[in-house]
Amino acid sequence: MSPTPTHPLARLTADEIEAAVKILKVANLVTEATRFAYLGLAEPTKAEVLAHTPGAPFNRIVKALLLDLTTGDTKSVIVSLTNGLVERVDPIDTRTQGQAPILDDDLFAVGDIVKADAGWVEAMARRGLTDLDKIIPCPLSAGEYGFEGEEGKRLLRVLSFVQHRPSDHPWAHPVDGVVAYVDLIARKVIRLVDHAVLPVPQEEHNHDDPAYTGPPRTTLKPLEITQPEGPSFTVDGDEITWDAWRLRIGFDAREGLVLYQISNAGRPIVYRASVAEMVVPYGDPSPTRFWQNYFDIGEYLIGLQVNSLELGCDCLGEIHYFDAVLPTTTGEPRVVKNAICLHEEDYGVLWKHTDIFTNSSEVRRQRRLVVSYFATIGNYDYGFYWYFYLDGTIQLEVKATGFIFTEPYRPGNPYANQITAEIAGPYHQHLYNVRLDMMVDGLTNAVEELDAVRVRTGPGNEFGNAFTRSTVRLRTESEAMRDAHAAAGRVWKVLNPNRLNAVGQPVGYVLIPQAGPLLLADEGSSIRRRGAFATHHLWVTRYHPDERFPGGELINGNPGTGGLPAYAAQDRSIDGEDIVVWHTFGATHFPRPEDWPVMPVARCGFTLKPTGFFGRNPTLDIPPSAGHCSPG
Numbered sequence: 001m002s003p004t005p006t007h008p009l010a011r012l013t014a015d016e017i018e019a020a021v022k023i024l025k026v027a028n029l030v031t032e033a034t035r036f037a038y039l040g041l042a043e044p045t046k047a048e049v050l051a052h053t054p055g056a057p058f059n060r061i062v063k064a065l066l067l068d069l070t071t072g073d074t075k076s077v078i079v080s081l082t083n084g085l086v087e088r089v090d091p092i093d094t095r096t097q098g099q100a101p102i103l104d105d106d107l108f109a110v111g112d113i114v115k116a117d118a119g120w121v122e123a124m125a126r127r128g129l130t131d132l133d134k135i136i137p138c139p140l141s142a143g144e145y146g147f148e149g150e151e152g153k154r155l156l157r158v159l160s161f162v163q164h165r166p167s168d169h170p171w172a173h174p175v176d177g178v179v180a181y182v183d184l185i186a187r188k189v190i191r192l193v194d195h196a197v198l199p200v201p202q203e204e205h206n207h208d209d210p211a212y213t214g215p216p217r218t219t220l221k222p223l224e225i226t227q228p229e230g231p232s233f234t235v236d237g238d239e240i241t242w243d244a245w246r247l248r249i250g251f252d253a254r255e256g257l258v259l260y261q262i263s264n265a266g267r268p269i270v271y272r273a274s275v276a277e278m279v280v281p282y283g284d285p286s287p288t289r290f291w292q293n294y295f296d297i298g299e300y301l302i303g304l305q306v307n308s309l310e311l312g313c314d315c316l317g318e319i320h321y322f323d324a325v326l327p328t329t330t331g332e333p334r335v336v337k338n339a340i341c342l343h344e345e346d347y348g349v350l351w352k353h354t355d356i357f358t359n360s361s362e363v364r365r366q367r368r369l370v371v372s373y374f375a376t377i378g379n380y381d382y383g384f385y386w387y388f389y390l391d392g393t394i395q396l397e398v399k400a401t402g403f404i405f406t407e408p409y410r411p412g413n414p415y416a417n418q419i420t421a422e423i424a425g426p427y428h429q430h431l432y433n434v435r436l437d438m439m440v441d442g443l444t445n446a447v448e449e450l451d452a453v454r455v456r457t458g459p460g461n462e463f464g465n466a467f468t469r470s471t472v473r474l475r476t477e478s479e480a481m482r483d484a485h486a487a488a489g490r491v492w493k494v495l496n497p498n499r500l501n502a503v504g505q506p507v508g509y510v511l512i513p514q515a516g517p518l519l520l521a522d523e524g525s526s527i528r529r530r531g532a533f534a535t536h537h538l539w540v541t542r543y544h545p546d547e548r549f550p551g552g553e554l555i556n557g558n559p560g561t562g563g564l565p566a567y568a569a570q571d572r573s574i575d576g577e578d579i580v581v582w583h584t585f586g587a588t589h590f591p592r593p594e595d596w597p598v599m600p601v602a603r604c605g606f607t608l609k610p611t612g613f614f615g616r617n618p619t620l621d622i623p624p625s626a627g628h629c630s631p632g
């Protein structure tokens with residue numbers, strides 16, 4: 001028996017997953033062919049959660065997406081665990097609303113489907129590949145191009161790799177010039193694109209083979225983190241307390257780690273934070289690859305792909321692990337041990353001053369609380385790291401590592417960089433969208449855009465040294481589709497107009513973006529419609545409990561309906577309202593030889609920094625480190 005949830009945002013337990021599936025079975029909504037393409041907690045509204053008092057009853061509602069593998073029939077259902085009833089069944093029109101996400105079942109199915117296709121087998125033979133056991137078909141989300149015969153179909157597009165033996169990493173042996181378009185419901189190849197026979201790279205690049213890496217270097221002595229009195233955080237169920245910080249964790253099959261009710265010294269800052277979507281568009285227009293755009297959250301359900309972490313390897317020091325309980329596609333609960341890592345890290349100097357007039361010399365050390373998880377999606381591994389600092393700063397860092405997607409090196413190809421004698425890494429982007437349901441000192445918030453501005457030489461600025469900061473209030477959703485501007489040091493301040501600090505300014509937190517390229521695909525491209533959220537760094541919308549996904553409810557096969565453009569098209573006021581800030585950030589990746597064969601972690605993210613939230617440096621009472629750096 002799982003413990004009974006005591007908070008409306010508590011994660012679904014194994015018992016609750018089983019109970020939801022049972023209710024659906026009793027309602028005759030589940031057959032042998034049914035797969036649970038999604039199952040998760042339908043969160044209560046913000047008002048319900050904020051009104052909740054400990055011990056008071058609350059409803060438990062589950063949302064699921066049911067897919068019939070034989071017909072493609074897709075339904076969205078709402079189940080009340082509290083009443084033991086199915087409350088809603090909404091059929092999905094897959095032509096306009098998109099398809100259920102890609103399932104593990106689909107990944108296994110495509111291998112059988114392409115290997116049973118005579119045309120595909122012949123295409124492989126033309127490339128000298130006749131041992132089908134050594135060919136690894138790689139099932140990839142199909143995108144939506146309006147091609148004849150594809151409307152409303154549940155599709156994957158399949159590239160292939162060769163694996164010399166079970167311990168050989170196939171990413172070093174991409175097969176180019178051939179791609180199979182697979183209909184997963186009809187279980188057949190509906191189109192085979194075979195446009196160029198290119199040699200398959202043969203050289204092996206196995207980062208886990210000592211014969212390839214060479215013997216381990218001997219220059220490094222052990223480095224251990226010890227906290228003899230234990231960590232400074234406490235954990236009560238899903239709630240974490242550390243120094244002035246308090247927050248609650250959630251974990252969703254789709255979004256992965258979700259943070260709720262982040263507060264500092266009892267003052268709310270963010271009601272809910274999650275990386276709500278990401279897209280990885282590729283820039284190679286070749287007939288084999290023009291469609292490569294992966295939405296790893298909406299299409300592949302990144303939460304389901306979470307890793308089980310190992311002490312001393314993934315996180316160092318005094319670690320608290322949370323297990324994740326996730327549904328399988330057949331509706332059983334699956335426990336992932338050590339899925340979420342919680343620990344503290346030293347982070348260098350917090351503040352320091354040596355005063356020449358008083359002879360005082362003071363230094364304090366910074367530390368941060370880290371809440372993180374890793375997920376593996378095919379060739380890539382993504383780490384999502386939330387940091388909380390002693391000075392009130394919140395930060396998200398996404399770490400991308402693993403194998404880059406490869407293609408055979410073609411001289412003169414302007415869309416990829418050569419990384420070995422035989423292999424090239426195609427140019428691509430990793431663009432994430434974080435949804436920040438803000439609550440800076442309360443529900444009434446607003447956003448200002450702040451730029452550094454040069455002032456022209458003239459009266460009052462005779463010597464031309466003046467510069468200032470411009471402030472533009474973003475009043476409506478249409479005014480709040482904004483882009484970063486690195487040269488102006490542009491930041492966005494989320495403030496509470498009703499709460500003033502000691503000097504009379506509205507309290508706030510500033511969102512500091514890492515300015516970088518937005519979605520580079522051209523106007524009119526399919527991916528620009530489907531990944532429109534990635535065409536601006538900032539969106540701000542009025543809070544609505546149903547507006548959760550930057551790319552829309554169902555991304556797979558969706559032609560580009562719903563999501564942020566539709567939310568913002570309502571053009572509601574966002575000035576002095578309950579608002580949600582959506583921030584696109586990421587990396588544009590021009591692969592290097594050093595990214596091969598396994599890529600050192602590449603980082604990107606953003607920072608939320610208190611700006612007028614506190615009346616002065618909130619860390620003056622941090623004691624000096626014990627021992628030789630005590631004051632004296």
Ligand SMILES: [Cu+2]
Pocket residue numbers: 400404428429430589
């Ligand atoms: Cu990359």
